[in-house]
Amino acid sequence: MIIKDVRVITCCPGRNFVTLKIITEDGTYGIGDATVNGRELAVETYLREHVAPCLIGRNAHDIEDIWQYLYRGVYWRRGPINMAAVAAVDMALWDIKGKVAGMPVYQLLGGKSRQSVMTYAHANGDTIENTLDMMEGFVKQGFKAIRLQCAVPGMDGTYGILGEKKDYFEMQNSRPLPPEQPWSTTKYLNNIEGLFRAARERFGDEIELMHDVHSRLTPIEAARLGKMLEPYNLFFLEDASIAENQENYKLIRQHTTIPLALGETYNTIWDCKDLIQNQWIDYIRTAATHAGGITGLRRISDFAAIYNVRTAPHGAPDLSPICFAAQAHVDIWAPNFGIQEFVGFGTETSDEVFSYDHSIKKGMIQVSDTPGLGVDFNEEAAADYPYNRSYLPVSRLEDGTLWHW
Incomplete structure (x- = not known):
């Protein structure tokens, strides 16, 4: 070959x-x-x-x-x-x-550890009510786990919400320079508990809930948030603080029992080694595309299993259907798989370029038995959609200080 x-x-x-x-x-x-x-x-x-x-x-x-x-x-x-x-x-x-x-690739890895792959959907809204209405839609589709993100009152744009653009795909459309979003930790902490209180009141305790802080808090602020949200029994709290210094999570862990998830920006096992072996996190979120492919992801998964850390691969829309397919094969094999982030395999437009045999049923990915990854790429169709420069947003505190987006 x-x-x-x-x-x-x-x-x-x-x-x-x-x-x-x-x-x-x-x-x-x-x-x-x-x-x-x-x-x-x-x-x-x-x-x-x-x-x-x-x-x-x-x-x-x-x-x-x-x-x-x-x-x-x-x-x-x-x-x-x-x-x-x-x-x-x-x-x-x-x-x-x-x-x-x-x-199929999962057979080459050793076969299935489960029959399907549990996912979580994203419910984003500019108000608590709108967020929960979107959550209700996912519940009706059969999802058992949902991430909740809500705009912060008094702020023009929040992670997951950008002005009038409520859809994440729409957020990422081409723009001349990175948009800038304001951030206020005080306003955020004053409002976030209300979202999860309302979610539990409306939907009870059967649906698993997640939340992504997107690294906006210092470690001690993240510890405060964790304690605040403990009564609402979150499945995990994602990216509670930036972790270039992995010991940040030692501080957070000391103050809260809320499960912690981290790692979507990591590229190798070395980025998360201390976090895993010290059990400062509960879920490792490296993506196949950003961590060396199936081989790299498998190494991280095996290492994490030793320390009771489970996998929850990143699944944002900037990862193509090829990545979703690769992760689905690893997910259905990995003995310590936790959950897969899911925003859809693609859009109506991207489906003209990518085709795939995997499907979603009641919030569970049904992994294809097609030989290989079970996904294909149409070069001719791709030629109709040339590259268009775009950027992720930049975040600033209200006094203008550049912050973590």
């Missing part, structure tokens, strides 16, 4: 995606996701100019050796651009191996 051709395609069917296609001499091909939101062309160039030439002539079956070659061999290890490139190659090679074996 000698690699003959490597193609890198960046397209924007509603938002930007970077897709890698590896083709072998017999025509078998595999695809991978390399999207780094807001820096797509950086990883595209890295793949095309630096990685692709190193793959031609190699055996596509040598997944581990190629992974090590791209990780150890560059000397400049880790980092979001490098690891997204490694991830795309890794996914594509697993896709090829599954197709050649005539088996």
Whole structure:
């Protein structure tokens, strides 16, 4: 299975995606996701100019050796651009191996640990009532777990809410420069408890609830929030504080028993090593696209299992359906899987470019038995949606200080 051709395609069917296609001499091909939101062309160039030439002539079956070659061999290890490139190659090679074996990727990992993959949906609203109305819609669809985000009164825009744009896909449309959002910790803490109190009053205790702070709080502020929300029995509190200094979570853990989730921006096992082995978190949220693909995610999962930490991979819309497929295979295999973030496999527009056999039923992903990843990419359709520069927002405190978005 000698690699003959490597193609890198960046397209924007509603938002930007970077897709890698590896083709072998017999025509078998595999695809991978390399999207780094807001820096797509950086990883595209890295793949095309630096990685692709190193793959031609190699055996596509040598997944581990190629992974090590791209990780150890560059000397400049880790980092979001490098690891997204490694991830795309890794996914594509697993896709090829599954197709050649005539088996879905999860079988190559060791088979199923469960029959389907539990997900959680996003309910975002500009008021508590609107947020809970959206939650009700997901409950009716059969979701058993829902993340709640609500605009903060007196603030123009909040994480998950951007002015009149309530849909996250709409938030991410192209704009000339990064939009700036104000942030007030005091206003946020004064209002967030009311959202979860109202949710429990309206829906009872059967639905699992999550919340994403998006790293806006200092560790001691996050500890206060955790204690505040303990009575509402959250499934987890996500990104309660920035964790470049992993010991931040040691402080938070000392003050609250609320389960903590972290890791969507991490790129390797080393970013979360201390958090996991010290059991400062309960869920690790690294994504296949950003942490070295299926191989990288499997390593993190196995390490986390030793310390009773469960997986909850990132599932934002800046990850393509290829990433969702790769994660679904890991999710259904991983013995310590917890839950999968889910905003949909794609949109009506992106479905013109990506096709997939996976489905969602009552909040559970039904993983396809199609050989490989069970997802495909239409290059001709992608050509109709050229790259369109866009950025994630920037956050500032009300006095103008740049803050964590």
